[in-house]
Amino acid sequence: MLRDYLVDYFLTLVARPEQDQIKITIVDGFCGGGLYLNEDGKEVVGSPVVILEAIKEAKVRVMGATNRRKDIHFDVQLLCVDANKSALQHLRQVLTDRGYxxxxxxSEIELVEGEFANHAPALVQRARKRSPKSGRALFILDxxxxDQVPLQTLQAIFSTMKRPEVILTFYVDSLINYLSPDNWKAFERKTGVVxxxxxxxxxKATRGPGWRRKIQSALYEQITTKSGASFFTPFFVRPQKGHGDYWLLHLSHHWKARDVMAQTHWTHHNHFVQYAGPGLDMFSTGYATKIDDDGRPQAAFEFDDLASQSSKTALLEQIPRxxxxxxxxxxxxxxxxxQINWTPATESMIEEAILDVVHDxxxxxxxxxxxxxxxxTAIQDDHVLRFRRQFSLGLLSKMTAVE
Ligand SMILES: C[S@@+](CC[C@H](N)C(=O)[O-])C[C@H]1O[C@@H](n2cnc3c(N)ncnc32)[C@H](O)[C@@H]1O
Incomplete structure (x- = not known):
């Protein structure tokens, strides 16, 4: 998923054929050792290698574009941070063996030892100085x-740079299983999520039904809105094994970045679930990872053909409203x-549904x-969409009847 997202990210950045350079800093804040063995004994590369391979693939794809005449220079600096010294030593060896x-x-790739939150202020300044005009940087915070990425760090990223993006994993099920009346204040102090x-x-004596969902929705709202990001996606990943579901939060300042991430979710529907409604108001049905009473996982929206169809149906009903x-x-x-923060649909899915209701x-x-x-076929940005008055009475009374 990360690789595909990054390739799409680069392709979006160099959409103009006359462009001959992109300059960006990528911070892998929890980079790990670079190579793992999975349960079947097969080697699996870690995020730094995924990032570097995505850059290579994007270069090949950009140069293969039929309308491109100029060569393009990817001026990317990759800063890999990890608190574990031996993980970094291993990563250095992996990168050397792979030709880097x-x-x-x-120093196009730098390895930085220590806690991400401690290094973050300096890393944000470095990224800003490298791209003062575009203000572009990507923070992959796995x-x-x-509790290793305080809210203040996200705020520093989004208040300092013009076009930063953050991909943040957050093990929401583990947190809720761990929290107790004795330790939640320590969580608040460490993360700033107050x-x-x-x-x-x-x-246990006082919490009401739906307590899990209530905590999740309040946590989600705090992290996204207080991060200072303008756009976000709250998708959930449900690993086949492990400690329950986690959030894969994508935070950005630009709707297009959010749209590229949403598209990646549709492409990787086998890995992602999102516990919400399919149309514009995806939070209307709540988005807890587990329904409290019996602990069953909540029905998921799986970014598959069925989800695509139900999104379309919901959009056709909700857009006129x-x-x-x-x-x-x-x-x-x-x-x-x-609308885009509140829907799993992409821009093109919404546009297609608007064209249908225009046709109707x-x-x-x-x-x-x-x-x-x-x-x-295509609606321009400044085209105004207006509800047709002669439709109002019938439609609104139908809506009222449904409600
Ligand atoms: C989930 S792993 C990251 C895996 C990596 N992104 C990959 O794809 O291979 C988490 C890593 O974060 C490191 N780590 C834990 N706490 C940290 C902190 N506060 N700051 C930086 N690194 C930390 C661990 O040593 C571990 O290598």
Missing amino acids: ADQLAR QYGY GAITAADLD AIAACPDGVPFRKFIVD QQIEVIGDNGSVRHVR
Whole structure:
């Protein structure tokens, strides 16, 4: 998933054929030793190698694009941090064996020993200085747990840079299993995630039904909104074995980055679950990893054909309602940006559904001269979407009946 996301990320950055360079810093904050043996005894590469291979693949794909004439220089600095000295020693050997010795010698790849949170302020400044104009940097924060990336670190990233992205793992099931009325304050002090949990939520005698879901939704809201990121996706990964589900949070300042990540989830539907509704308001059904009473996993939305179909059905029903709520209409781009944090759908899925409701004459598209446009394939950013008045009464009464 990380590899595909990174390839798509680079391809999106160099979409213009005249572009001849991309400059970016990638921080792998919990990089590990670079190579593992899986249960079948097969070698599996760790995130630093995945990142470097994704850069190679993206270069080949960019140069293979038919409209590209210029060579492109990927000026990427990879900063790998790990608290474990022997993991870094192992990583250095793995990278050397795989042909990256020169990049290590030129400091295009740097290995940094220590805790990520301690190094983070300096790393953020380095990334900012390398790309002061574009403000681009990617932080891959694969912590093994839930308390190694304080909220203040995320805030520093999103307040210092223009276009940072963070991919953060958060072992939400382990955290909730571990929390107790005695230790939750220590979690708050360490992470800065304050106020999401109360002692009453955790006390077996007082906690109500749905306590797990309540904690998760409050934690999620705190981490995403207080990180300072403008866009986020809360997808869940349910490993076949292990300590339960974890969040794979993607945080960014740009809707397009969020859209590329959502597309990656649709591509990798066999690994991802997202416990939420399929349409625009994906949180309306809640998103706890386990239903409390019997501990059964909540029904999942699996980014497969079935999910795609139910998303389409939900979007067709919800889009007219959302646009009807704006009496003067809403520009297409604003509509997408307003909705995108709250839907598993991608921009193209939403656009396709809008075109369907335009075709059904529930919505009309207004051009910049104020006249109705007969759009069939692509809606422009500044096209205004407006609910058709003659549709209002019938549709709204139908909606009321359903509600
Ligand atoms: C889940 S593993 C990372 C795996 C790696 N991303 C990969 O794909 O191979 C977590 C790593 O974080 C390191 N670690 C644990 N706490 C840390 C901290 N506070 N700061 C930096 N590294 C830490 C561990 O030594 C371990 O190598």
